[in-house]
Amino acid sequence: MALLESAAVGEGSRIWAFSHVLPGARIGRDANICDHVFIENDVEVGDRVTIKCGVQLWDGVRIEDDVFVGPNVTFSNDPFPRSKQRPETFVQTRVRQGASIGSGATLRPGVTIGARALVMDGAVVSRDVPPNAIVAGNPAHITGYVDTPHVDLPGQVSSATRAVALPADSLPQLSVARATLHRLPKIVDLRGALSFGEIGSHLPFQPQRFFMVYDVPSREVRGEHAHRACHQFLVCVKGSVGIVVDDGQHRDEILLDSARLGLHIPPMVWGIQYQFSPDAVLLVLASDTYSAEDYIRNYDEFLAAVKEAKAAAGAQA
The missing domain is CATH 2.60.120.10 (Jelly Rolls)
Incomplete structure (x- = not known):
C-alpha cells in the first residue's frame, strides 16, 4: 500500500502503508519507515533509522545512521517560504548519528542535531543542538546531557543511586580521566x-x-x-x-x-x-x-x- 518510486533502498528496510518515497530519495539498510511518511527527492536516510508516522522529509534533509524520528515531527527547508517561488537550493537540515527526536518537535531550516542528542517532545529547535545534549521547550534550550551522571557532592541533594550522604570533607573521584x-x-x-x-x-x-x-x-x-x-x-x-x-x-x-x-x-x-x-x-x-x-x-x-x-x-x- 506504499508508493515507492526510489530504487535506492537498502536491504532489510521496511516501508509501511500510505507512505510515499520519491525517485531521488536514498534510504539505507534496515530502516523502518512507518505509515503516512512522505520522503522527497533530495533526502538521505541512513542505516537502522526509524521514521514514525506522520513525518515529512523535505529536500535537503539528511538523517544519519541509528536516528529515531518520533511521530509528527516537522522538518522545514526554506526559511522564508513563498507560494510558487521555489529557491534554487534548499537549506540542509542534518540529524547526526544516534540522535533521537521526540514526537511533535519542530526543526527550523538549516539546524544540525548533534550525535546522540535528544530533542524532547514538542520542542521547537531554532539553533544547532550540540552532541549528547538534551533540549526542550520553545525555543529549545539545553536541560541536560545524555548518559552524563550527576556527581554527588557534600551538602548537595544526593541522587537516588546514593543511599548514604558523602562525609563533609570527602570528594568523589570523577570517571573522566585526569579531571x-x-x-x-x-x-x-x-x-x-x-x-x-x-x-x-x-x-x-x-x-x-x-x-x-x-x-x-x-x-x-x-x-x-x-x-x-x-x-x-x-x-x-x-x-x-x-x-x-x-x-x-x-x-x-x-x-x-x-x-x-x-x-x-x-x-x-x-x-x-x-x-x-x-x-x-x-x-x-x-x-x-x-x-x-x-x-x-x-x-x-x-x-x-x-x-x-x-x-x-x-x-x-
Whole structure:
C-alpha cells in the first residue's frame, strides 16, 4: 500500500502503508519507515533509522545512521517560504548519528542535531543542538546531557543511586580521566570568611592567566571546547553553575556552588558550562596565556584527536 518510486533502498528496510518515497530519495539498510511518511527527492536516510508516522522529509534533509524520528515531527527547508517561488537550493537540515527526536518537535531550516542528542517532545529547535545534549521547550534550550551522571557532592541533594550522604570533607573521584575535584580551605572569623588556594597544595599547575564569567543568561551554554595543552582550574566564587566534563569515553556533571570547591580540567578533556544561576561568578585559572590554536571547538575533531592520542600512546607502549 506504499508508493515507492526510489530504487535506492537498502536491504532489510521496511516501508509501511500510505507512505510515499520519491525517485531521488536514498534510504539505507534496515530502516523502518512507518505509515503516512512522505520522503522527497533530495533526502538521505541512513542505516537502522526509524521514521514514525506522520513525518515529512523535505529536500535537503539528511538523517544519519541509528536516528529515531518520533511521530509528527516537522522538518522545514526554506526559511522564508513563498507560494510558487521555489529557491534554487534548499537549506540542509542534518540529524547526526544516534540522535533521537521526540514526537511533535519542530526543526527550523538549516539546524544540525548533534550525535546522540535528544530533542524532547514538542520542542521547537531554532539553533544547532550540540552532541549528547538534551533540549526542550520553545525555543529549545539545553536541560541536560545524555548518559552524563550527576556527581554527588557534600551538602548537595544526593541522587537516588546514593543511599548514604558523602562525609563533609570527602570528594568523589570523577570517571573522566585526569579531571579532579579539590577542596579549598575556609577561614571564618568575626570579619567574615576567606578561602584560598596554594600552588602545589591545591592548584596542580602554575597559573599564567585568569578570567571570570558572569552575567550569563541561565539558558545559555558556554565552554563547549577542549584544550590541547592548557590546564584549567574552575571555582564558582558566587552562585552556581553546572559543569560537564568529557574525555571522549566518559562524562560527568558537577554542580559548582561553593567558593571552597575547585575543579581541575586537564588538557584533552571537553568542558561545558551551563545552568548559570543569575548571580553566578565563575573564576577560571589557566596554565597558559591565550592561544587560539590550543582550542578544539568541534566535538568530532575532539574525538578524532583523542583517538589519535590513544593510538600514539599504544604505539609507544
